[in-house]
Amino acid sequence: MKPRLLAVLLIATLAVAACTSAGTTTPAASPAATAGPATIAPTGAPATVAPTGAPVASTEPEPAELTVYAASSLTEAFDALAAAYEAANPGTTVTLSYDSSAALRAKIEQGARVDVFASADTKNPGALVSAGLAGGPVTPFTANELAVIVPASNPAGLVDPYGLAGPGVKVIAAGENVPITRYATQLLENLEAYKGAQADLIPSYERNIVSREDNVKGIVAKVELGEGDGGIVYATDAKAAGDKVRSLPIPPGTNVRTTCGAVTLADAPEPAAADAFLAWLTGPDAQAILASYGFSAP
Numbered sequence: 001m002k003p004r005l006l007a008v009l010l011i012a013t014l015a016v017a018a019c020t021s022a023g024t025t026t027p028a029a030s031p032a033a034t035a036g037p038a039t040i041a042p043t044g045a046p047a048t049v050a051p052t053g054a055p056v057a058s059t060e061p062e063p064a065e066l067t068v069y070a071a072s073s074l075t076e077a078f079d080a081l082a083a084a085y086e087a088a089n090p091g092t093t094v095t096l097s098y099d100s101s102a103a104l105r106a107k108i109e110q111g112a113r114v115d116v117f118a119s120a121d122t123k124n125p126g127a128l129v130s131a132g133l134a135g136g137p138v139t140p141f142t143a144n145e146l147a148v149i150v151p152a153s154n155p156a157g158l159v160d161p162y163g164l165a166g167p168g169v170k171v172i173a174a175g176e177n178v179p180i181t182r183y184a185t186q187l188l189e190n191l192e193a194y195k196g197a198q199a200d201l202i203p204s205y206e207r208n209i210v211s212r213e214d215n216v217k218g219i220v221a222k223v224e225l226g227e228g229d230g231g232i233v234y235a236t237d238a239k240a241a242g243d244k245v246r247s248l249p250i251p252p253g254t255n256v257r258t259t260c261g262a263v264t265l266a267d268a269p270e271p272a273a274a275d276a277f278l279a280w281l282t283g284p285d286a287q288a289i290l291a292s293y294g295f296s297a298p
Contacts, residue, residue: 062272062273063089063090063091063092064091064092064093064270064272064273065092065093065095065269065270066092066093066094066095066115066116066270066273066274066277067095067097067113067114067115067116067269068082068094068095068096068097068114068115068116068117068118068277069096069097069098069099069104069107069108069112069114069116069117069118070096070097070098070104070117070118071098071099071100071101071104071118071119071120071179071215071216071260072098072099072100072215072216072217073120073144073180073215073216073217073233073234073236073237074098074118074120074260075098075217075240076236076240076293077236077289077290077293077295078096078098078118079096080289080292080293081281081286081289081290082094082096084285084286084289085277085280085286088280088285092273094277098215098217099214099215100120100174100175100177100178100179100214100215100216101119101120101121101124101178101179102124102175102177102178102179103214103215104117104119104124105117105119105124105125105127105128108128108133108265109128109131109133113265113267113268113269114265114268115264115265115268115269115270115271115273115274115277116262116263116264116265116268116274116277116278117134117262117263117265118141118260118261118262118281119179119260119261119262120144120179120180120216120234120258120260121179121182121183121258121259121260121261122138122140122259122260122261123179123182124179125138125261125262125263126138126261128263128265129263132266133265133266133267134263134264134265134266135263135264135265135266135268135271135274135275136263136264136275137263138261138262138263139261139262139263139278139281139282140259140260140261140298141260141261141262141278141281141282141286141290141298142259142260142287142290142295142296142297142298143257143258143259143260143295143296143297143298144234144235144236144257144258144260144294144295144296145234145235145255145256145257145258146183146184146187146232146233146234146235146250146255146256146258147232147233147234147235147237147238147247147250148160148161148164148230148231148232148247148248148250149220149223149230149231149232149233149237149238149241149245149246149247149248150223150229150230150245150246150248151223151224151225151226151229151244151245151246152224152243152244152245152246153226154246155226155229156168156169156170156229156230158229158230158248159248160248160249160250160251161187161188161191161232161248161250161251162191162197162198162201163230163248164205164208164229164230164232165198165200165201165204165205165208166204166208169208169229169230170208170210170227170228170229170230171205171208171209171210171228171229171230171231172209172210172211172213172218172219172222172223172227172228172230172231173209173211173212173213173219173231173232174212174213174214174215174216174218174219175212175213175214176212178213178214178215178216179258180215180216180219180232180233180234183232183256183258184232185202186256187232187250187254187255187256188201188202188205189202190253190254190255190256191250191251191254194251194253194254195251210228211227211228216233216234216237217237219231219232219233219237220233220237220238220240220241220245223245224241224244224245230248234258235247235294236293236294236295239293239294240293240294259298260295260298262278262281263278264278
């Protein structure tokens with residue numbers, strides 16, 4: 001190539017390079033590329049990255065509408081328990097339904113949709129466990145004892161439980177499947193055996209029964225009104241009745257200690273909330289409320 005032509009080409013190449021360098025700009029880095037991470041995990045801690053737009057998990061319990069079946073003997077205590085639970089869990093409501101434990105169990109067996117069943121015994125919820133209708137085992141949550149009550153005026157002049165078997169005495173009792181009936185029989189058996197006491201106490205007592213109520217609250221109501229001379233109820237029912245009834249002394253070592261059990265239901269409408277309520281029922285706050293109504297630890 002001729003020297004003159006080579007020089008011209010060299011000059012043209014240098015001019016193009018200079019123009020290209022002067023007219024080129026480097027794009028600014030995007031904020032995503034230049035910004036550091038929003039959260040720096042501690043050394044050794046695994047980093048957790050939430051997907052963009054993913055909801056942040058809440059530590060507050062989800063509001064729920066709980067349905068609780070409870071034995072009638074638990075009425076006053078469970079009214080207070082429901083109020084306390086709702087106050088501690090804003091947005092949650094507790095709907096209560098009371099009756100004898102046997103009647104409530106029958107409703108559940110017939111298809112009633114319930115979250116928690118709190119019974120005056122462990123036998124009725126245990127039957128639901130055996131039938132595969134419960135969401136878990138029976139949880140004992142409180143205990144009770146029995147009381148022999150008479151109207152405040154005590155028209156029959158009864159002085160002890162043996163008076164329930166006296167001639168002409170009108171006894172108010174409950175149906176055969178109601179737990180209080182089974183417990184009352186246990187008490188009468190203990191009284192029969194107490195220091196060689198009255199041997200025919202049970203048949204004499206049963207002959208005196210003038211009414212069998214659907215639940216223990218029915219016994220209390222009729223004794224309060226003087227429609228009967230006496231009856232066997234739970235100690236907490238006698239306490240709730242206040243001065244409307246009088247409790248007769250029971251010989252030491254003969255009273256019957258009862259255990260109340262609860263279960264969640266297998267088809268509970270609110271299974272997580274049901275589990276939470278049952279766990280709370282055995283905790284210190286609920287136990288303090290139960291104690292204030294005369295119940296004791298299970």
